[in-house]
Amino acid sequence: MAASSGGAPSRTGWRAPRLTRPVDADLSVPGSKSLTNRYLVLAALADGPCRLRRPLHSRDSALMIAALRGLGAVIEEVPGDGDFGPDLTVIPLRGGTPASRAVDCGLAGTVMRFVPPLAGLVSGTTTFDGDPHARRRPMGSIIDALRGLGLRIDDGGAGSLPFSVHGEGHVRGGRLVIDASASSQFVSALLLVGARFTDGLHLEHVGKPVPSLDHVRMTVETLRAVGVAVDDSVPNHWRIPAGPITAFDVAVEPDLSNAGPFLAAAVVTGGTVRVRNWPEGTTQVGDAWRRILPLMGATAVLDGGVLTVTGGASIAGGTFADTSELAPTVAALCALATTPSTLTGIAHLRGHETDRLAALVAEITNLGGDAEETSDGLVIRPAPLHGGVFSTYDDHRMATAGAIIGLAVDGVDVENIGTTAKTMPEFPALWAALVRTAGGPDGTPDSPAPRATA
Numbered sequence: 001m002a003a004s005s006g007g008a009p010s011r012t013g014w015r016a017p018r019l020t021r022p023v024d025a026d027l028s029v030p031g032s033k034s035l036t037n038r039y040l041v042l043a044a045l046a047d048g049p050c051r052l053r054r055p056l057h058s059r060d061s062a063l064m065i066a067a068l069r070g071l072g073a074v075i076e077e078v079p080g081d082g083d084f085g086p087d088l089t090v091i092p093l094r095g096g097t098p099a100s101r102a103v104d105c106g107l108a109g110t111v112m113r114f115v116p117p118l119a120g121l122v123s124g125t126t127t128f129d130g131d132p133h134a135r136r137r138p139m140g141s142i143i144d145a146l147r148g149l150g151l152r153i154d155d156g157g158a159g160s161l162p163f164s165v166h167g168e169g170h171v172r173g174g175r176l177v178i179d180a181s182a183s184s185q186f187v188s189a190l191l192l193v194g195a196r197f198t199d200g201l202h203l204e205h206v207g208k209p210v211p212s213l214d215h216v217r218m219t220v221e222t223l224r225a226v227g228v229a230v231d232d233s234v235p236n237h238w239r240i241p242a243g244p245i246t247a248f249d250v251a252v253e254p255d256l257s258n259a260g261p262f263l264a265a266a267v268v269t270g271g272t273v274r275v276r277n278w279p280e281g282t283t284q285v286g287d288a289w290r291r292i293l294p295l296m297g298a299t300a301v302l303d304g305g306v307l308t309v310t311g312g313a314s315i316a317g318g319t320f321a322d323t324s325e326l327a328p329t330v331a332a333l334c335a336l337a338t339t340p341s342t343l344t345g346i347a348h349l350r351g352h353e354t355d356r357l358a359a360l361v362a363e364i365t366n367l368g369g370d371a372e373e374t375s376d377g378l379v380i381r382p383a384p385l386h387g388g389v390f391s392t393y394d395d396h397r398m399a400t401a402g403a404i405i406g407l408a409v410d411g412v413d414v415e416n417i418g419t420t421a422k423t424m425p426e427f428p429a430l431w432a433a434l435v436r437t438a439g440g441p442d443g444t445p446d447s448p449a450p451r452a453t454a
């Protein structure tokens with residue numbers, strides 16, 4: 001496998017840079033995956049042309065763009081002022097598309113969950129498939145919901161990818177009951193299109209609690225910002241009247257979840273990382289770094305749009321609930337902590353890009369660590385770690401977890417660092433710039449630390 005630019009070549013992939021000196025970095029991170037892909041869906045349904053400023057450009061956003069183009073949206077790249085690629089303009093779906101089209105979901109939950117309801121609003125057949133593991137991600141609630149809305153779905157009875165949606169150009173909508181306990185994205189998917197159903201949508205969740213509720217709040221707030229009146233005053237019920245989605249021009253916030261590994265580097269090395277353009281108010285779950293990292297002994301100060309995290313003398317373990325997509329990064333830090341940790345409320349991570357609970361236990365244990373699964377999370381105890389291969393399972397957050405552990409442990413080979421392209425193709429280069437602020441990886445001569453400017 002080819003080595004990526006962030007670490008030295010190694011036999012098995014990407015040798016994670018090891019640091020015994022502190023990082024001292026200023027950086028920007030690319031746009032939020034969750035916001036970019038919500039804005040793209042809403043723009044495709046809006047009542048006029050829209051613009052996304054500083055959007056994410058990654059595999060997940062590229063798959064969303066391709067899917068929406070296939071359904072008839074016109075999406076173009078135009079010059080913008082972002083550090084990580086052009087802006088996007090979107091002319092909404094106008095009909096007149098071919099009678100059938102295929103959507104590649106890759107491994108993107110946002111594509112496989114958000115696009116099928118939208119396909120119901122377009123005439124013709126849309127076939128969905130994705131990477132091999134995508135066929136194992138939970139989809140049954142979306143398929144059932146679409147049937148409940150009167151759409152014909154061919155899934156061979158599997159309740160998973162691949163399947164076809166036969167759209168008629170309109171969906172009646174109204175009352176719909178689903179079980180969204182496997183993924184918050186089931187709720188978000190239906191809310192994003194609900195205003196365009198003829199009778200609007202009254203969605204009810206019945207079952208174990210909806211996980212990753214921060215992401216549902218993000219959907220609700222994003223909808224309100226484009227003129228959709230979401231009533232979420234009753235728990236597990238969302239009511240949306242039929243109506244237009246107002247065209248918008250929006251700047252996408254940086255991805256605060258993807259800022260996590262860089263902030264973690266400050267914690268691991270006892271250094272400082274400053275992330276620019278941190279929003280004062282946000283619906284992103286990644287804002288929780290400001291709460292989580294101090295529990296581990298770091299300081300986190302948000303001032304003037306810059307989040308500054310400085311690591312302490314050691315990493316404290318603790319109990320971390322409902323960390324959602326932050327969990328792999330939290331787990332990597334816990335594996336380096338001096339006291340035990342418990343992560344709870346993340347049973348649904350078994351349905352993510354891989355079974356993240358099993359994967360984290362396997363990879364931490366493979367490096368000599370002490371980790372085990374519980375029914376809804378992980379227990380990780382202090383143990384001396386050694387080098388080895390850190391497998392990534394095509395999961396971007398497993399790759400970054402390996403990079404974090406490798407900062408503190410000699411000889412960690414991250415097996416496929418390229419999988420970070422799912423949400424942050426720039427990861428290897430940004431990590432290399434971060435490492436240079438500590439004078440370079442261990443074994444390179446000390447040199448004046450250049451600032452990470454990426």
Ligand SMILES: O=C(O)C1=C[C@@H](OP(=O)(O)O)[C@@H](O)[C@H](O)C1
Nearest residue numbers: 034183184185188211212215325
């Ligand atoms: O709506 C979204 O953008 C997301 C919702 C969450 O999904 P789950 O509820 O399946 O965890 C999260 O983990 C994922 O990374 C992004």
Ligand SMILES: C=C(OP(=O)(O)O)C(=O)O
Nearest residue numbers: 107108109110325352353
């Ligand atoms: C769970 C994740 O992604 P997806 O949107 O594919 O569900 C994630 O990014 O951590």
